[in-house]
Amino acid sequence: MTARTFKEVCAHSLMRTVAGFVISLAFLMAFGLYLRARPILVTKPLEELLFHTVWNPSQGQFGLANFIISTIWVTAIALIIAVPLSVFTAIYLSEYAPAKIRNIARPVVDLLAGISPVVYGVWGILAIVPIVRDYLMPFFSEHLPFFPFASDNYTGFCTLTAGIVLAVMTFPIIISVTEEVVSRVPFELREASLALGATKWQTIKLTVLKKARPGIIAAIILGVSRAFGETMAVLMVAGCAIQGFPRSIFDPAYPLPALIANTYGEMMSVPLYDAAVLLAAFILLLVTMLCNIAGWGILLRTERRGM
């Protein structure tokens, strides 16, 4: 064997090792977290952990329901805001926008993706909290004092604030995936529709969006996973008080990731506490992994069908 082929063989096996390590990383993470969460899974029934609302580690009560419901609340609010804005933006950028606007908007989306979550949190505290506290909350509690708006939390640190901050954080992933999916729709389809006398918007609505629908759904699923797992920004603006799950968009929320981040310092102090917190991390891992497998799976399938 010459030195050259020896080097080649070495490099090849090294690369295969790295590739194997990366593949196994996902399983390693799931396994590691499961192992640390096991002590609580064997001592408490799963439905007590998932569906009970009492969280009192020093009494040995570890009901995660409040945190799970909080997570669902903030994720839902974030998506209600982010999905229309992002999808419209993506369609505009790929179908209508002149090159000039596109050249401004694309880097903006990239920069939004790069900003630190903590900076988002600071922005939330400085800008969104006062807006919610001084304008939205008084308005809604005066004019619409019923289910999703009635609340007695006047601090501005609430579910809605977290939802707004999260919405901006999910813009980049939804916009960039949607834009790619929409721009992959073959040009002939548009031409055919336009030739039949449809307006540009009708073409988009009836042809392009129909063809791109699975991809857009995938984009939204990826947005869900992004909002579900976001930690620091939410921790800073959601209020994070243990007083039951939010019953209004102005109540404080305490999502799962914030729970993990908040309890890291004290979780070794009480038995089973660390297992409960790492169970929360394990749940987070499973949900985001499933979302990502679904999202990227749909995208790969549509890509393969040559859409």
Add this chain to the structure above:
Amino acid sequence: MDLRKIEESVFKFLMLTSVVCVVGSLLFILGTVFIKGWHALSLDMLVKTPQGGYYLGKEGGILNAITGSIVLGIGATLFALVLSLPLAVYLNLYLRKNSRRAFIMRFFLDVLWGIPSIVYGAFGFTVMIFFKLQASLLAAIITVGLLILPIMARSMDEVLKTIPFELTEASFAMGATRLETAMQVVLKQVLGGLVTAVLISFGRGIGDAASVLFTASFTDSLPYSLFKPVATLPLAIFFQLGTPFPEVQERGYAAALVLAILILAVSIAGRLISGKFTRHVLR
């Protein structure tokens, strides 16, 4: 006026509004952080470490966090680079274009990309317990390195995909091995793109807080050992905002401005640089 025309203009208006919202949100964020942070920013903050009682409003600065973040960012980026470069080369030169293995690898990288950083932090924590390690710079470097690995590997992969097959073919035809083709032909062609991928990952690494919460801990001293805790800028901001003292919170805003400028500079540099390093590029 035609109903279809009205529909068209209504939706066009909605789309334009959305674009304005998205672009506006970036300006809103940067504007807020800049205005609030600017007047609290002082030279002392940038060149001093926290003195006693810094978090109660006393003298000092956040030099410990700035240097800590940069050292951590560089370490994590190097760690991720050592893994992602071989990975990207493997995906593009060693595996065939539509091979099942490449397909699975890319899929796994995409899924890893989507896992939240707090989960990486918790995983790093379990590994630390397993090996009986304390929170330290080393643990943080490994955790953040794994966090940015999928970002870096996938960006490099996308860059390497743009290499025309004829070029590799020509190199093979000259009798070069795949490793030689990679090192002497392919990587030189895409050097700019690779540097961009590295810089973007670096920016992501220094900005992340959730993963270092468990693994890096915090300290008031400058980073001096791989096995000691290290301060990071995002956590410094978080802790300063957590105090009840307005003047400390103000400094937290200033620290946020420092972090925002640092990340913006890195990502803008990353984008500008992709056009550079073109000395060896064939046209």
